[in-house]
Structures are given as structure tokens and as C-alpha cells.
Amino acid sequence: MIQPDLADPLTGQFWQSAREGKLQVSWCGTCDQAVWYPRACCNICGGTLYWQTLSGQGTLIAWSEVTGSLNPDFNGPYLTGLVSPREAPYIRLVTQLVDCRARDLCCDMAVAVRFRELQPRRGAAFVAPVFTPDIR
Numbered sequence: 156m157i158q159p160d161l162a163d164p165l166t167g168q169f170w171q172s173a174r175e176g177k178l179q180v181s182w183c184g185t186c187d188q189a190v191w192y193p194r195a196c197c198n199i200c201g202g203t204l205y206w207q208t209l210s211g212q213g214t215l216i217a218w219s220e221v222t223g224s225l226n227p228d229f230n231g232p233y234l235t236g237l238v239s240p241r242e243a244p245y246i247r248l249v250t251q252l253v254d255c256r257a258r259d260l261c262c263d264m265a266v267a268v269r270f271r272e273l274q275p276r277r278g279a280a281f282v283a284p285v286f287t288p289d290i291r
């Protein structure tokens with residue numbers, strides 16, 4: 156079952172910030188770069204991490220359309236993707252792509268964050284950052 160734990164010391168802040176409409180990633184205060192996934196300390200220098208709020212703009216790296224029941228808590232079809240945030244293009248966020256079709260997507264296209272409440276079959280609904288093509 157997918158159920159974010161807002162009290163989890165490593166990942167709780169990510170989910171709490173999503174509830175507040177913010178996209179945050181863990182960031183090293185010493186080497187000044189994103190550290191993703193969240194860890195107890197920086198995997199490069201051992202420095203202390205804090206939560207950095209990002210703009211929510213990014214680049215679509217890859218995607219896939221899930222048509223079956225890959226995860227028993229979420230029925231397909233839906234689009235899943237890898238997004239690199241503008242401020243940290245060297246990391247990948249695993250996310251869902253919304254308000255678009257697979258045929259609308261292309262590599263390196265600009266995407267922007269949205270926040271959606273997801274309802275798994277079991278457990279409580281939760282807010283997650285998702286992305287959509289950023290057509291301006």
C-alpha cells in the first residue's frame with residue numbers, strides 16, 4: 156500500500172510541503188546541491204541537509220503509460236514520468252503526469268508542478284506533487 160507517513164523523519168516533510176502546495180527536496184547546506192532521495196546526511200560530503208523549496212518548473216526526462224494494474228492501489232491508465240527540477244537538473248523525481256495524453260509528450264519538454272489529491276484503494280487520500288506540460 157502506498158501511504159505517505161508525514162511523521163517519517165526522512166520523507167515526512169516532502170509530503171507535508173505537498174499538502175501546503177510546495178515542492179521541496181532535501182538540499183545540502185555545505186555543497187549547495189540537491190540530495191535526492193532524502194537521506195540522513197549528504198551522500199557526497201556528509202553535510203547537514205535542509206528542505207529547499209523549488210519553483211516547480213522542470214524538464215520531462217522519460218515517461219510511460221500504465222494501462223494495467225501495476226500497483227493494486229491505483230488502476231490504470233495513468234502516466235508516470237521522470238522529471239528533473241530546473242534548480243537541480245541532475246536529480247530525477249518519479250511523478251505522475253496529468254492533464255495530458257502520452258502522445259502530447261516529448262523528451263526535454265518543459266513541465267510544471269501541480270498538486271493533486273490521490274486516493275489509493277486502501278488507506279487515506281494524500282496530496283502528491285504531479286506534473287503537466289508547461290505550455291506558455
Ligand SMILES: [Zn+2]
Pocket residue numbers: 183184185186187197198199200201202
Ligand atoms: Zn554535501
